[in-house]
Amino acid sequence: MTTYDIALIGFGGVNRTLAELIATRGETLHTDLGFGLRVVAITDLRLGSLVQPEGIDLSIALKLDGGSETFAKYGGSTDTNNESVIRNCTADIICEATFTNPDDGEPAVSHVRWALESGKSVCTTNKGPVALRGAELTALAEQNGVHFEFEGAVMSGTPVIRLAKKMFEGLKLNGFEGILNGTSNYVLGRMEAGLDLDAAIGEAQDLGYAEANPAADIEGYDVQLKVLILANELLDAGIELKDVQRQGISAVTPENIRKAASEGRRWKLVGAARRNPDGSVTAGVSPVALPLDHGLAGVSGATNAVSFDTDLLGAVTVSGPGAGRVETAYALLSDIIAMHAAGTGVVANA
Ligand SMILES: NC(=O)c1ccc[n+]([C@@H]2O[C@H](COP(=O)([O-])OP(=O)(O)OC[C@H]3O[C@@H](n4cnc5c(N)ncnc54)[C@H](O)[C@@H]3O)[C@@H](O)[C@H]2O)c1
Numbered sequence: 001m002t003t004y005d006i007a008l009i010g011f012g013g014v015n016r017t018l019a020e021l022i023a024t025r026g027e028t029l030h031t032d033l034g035f036g037l038r039v040v041a042i043t044d045l046r047l048g049s050l051v052q053p054e055g056i057d058l059s060i061a062l063k064l065d066g067g068s069e070t071f072a073k074y075g076g077s078t079d080t081n082n083e084s085v086i087r088n089c090t091a092d093i094i095c096e097a098t099f100t101n102p103d104d105g106e107p108a109v110s111h112v113r114w115a116l117e118s119g120k121s122v123c124t125t126n127k128g129p130v131a132l133r134g135a136e137l138t139a140l141a142e143q144n145g146v147h148f149e150f151e152g153a154v155m156s157g158t159p160v161i162r163l164a165k166k167m168f169e170g171l172k173l174n175g176f177e178g179i180l181n182g183t184s185n186y187v188l189g190r191m192e193a194g195l196d197l198d199a200a201i202g203e204a205q206d207l208g209y210a211e212a213n214p215a216a217d218i219e220g221y222d223v224q225l226k227v228l229i230l231a232n233e234l235l236d237a238g239i240e241l242k243d244v245q246r247q248g249i250s251a252v253t254p255e256n257i258r259k260a261a262s263e264g265r266r267w268k269l270v271g272a273a274r275r276n277p278d279g280s281v282t283a284g285v286s287p288v289a290l291p292l293d294h295g296l297a298g299v300s301g302a303t304n305a306v307s308f309d310t311d312l313l314g315a316v317t318v319s320g321p322g323a324g325r326v327e328t329a330y331a332l333l334s335d336i337i338a339m340h341a342a343g344t345g346v347v348a349n350a
């Protein structure tokens, strides 16, 4: 039986849910996918670190919820020891799901770099390393003959990046526009239903959609990173964060929302990029009061959608969950499935 040993860096909503999936569906995964998964290391700011090459008992790890107990009680450490764990543990694959840092991507950029340098493949849902250091880390993965996969960085588990790369071959992509943040879309919907901004954000936090600092969602930083990822990965734009104009939804008032509704419009936070006639790419994120018959106006809750403008097919739209713990844990699983299918660069235990 092929078994991939994995390390979970960050043990919050997403990686904890991946651990739950492994604990509850391990056998099915093996039957359905042809490989098993074994967690050999976990690190988290609140829990410290635990490394057990023979496999961690996930029922114990999942009981730790950030209270007073740490991994030290189970033979681990109160420190994360991220560099040492990532470089020296026996994992084949590092699953990076720590906080997204929209300024410089750290410390996740270092986590990914340490893993790739030590010959381990990486899957991540963290937007920072992908948006801000994507090209460099992809090159590092290639140099080391391993994988760097990041489907969950945009639209959680809904296939967008791999789908477009694999299925749009032969098409010319002129641009895209989409709803790329589950929290702000959920919040706008709840405000339309009469909630105030803070109460709506609180609900999105409880549902596991929001960033650790929800201002990243509300002020458009999260969409800015996602637009940057899609523009560089799919349009080969070669742009930087400063090239993506950003405006969030904090200035959209209940009065704006009522007025738009009376005019047959609905506020949405729209991220977009377009190729100009000279080949350059213009990209940005801003709130827009869309007419109700616009394709994105009916996308509600934490659902996201992105519409690609192609030369031969016209608009091709992908819609699905944009956030959520289970949906995003699935993205990591889909990355591992892609690595397994590619066959090279990830060496499992026989
Ligand atoms: N939740 C979603 O819907 C979703 C969707 C797509 C992408 N993401 C991204 O996935 C990542 C994880 O999301 P989440 O919802 O699990 O967040 P979370 O806040 O629930 O968990 C993050 C965990 O990482 C830990 N952590 C932070 N810095 C660390 C460090 N240096 N070393 C070790 N542990 C560290 C924290 O203690 C926390 O437990 C984030 O980058 C987020 O942007 C989340």
Ligand SMILES: N[C@@H](CCO)C(=O)O
Residues within 6 Å of the ligand: 153, 155, 156, 180, 181, 182, 183, 184, 209, 210, 211, 217, 222, 322, 323, 324
């Ligand atoms: N906070 C993000 C998570 C997914 O990247 C959102 O609400 O869309």
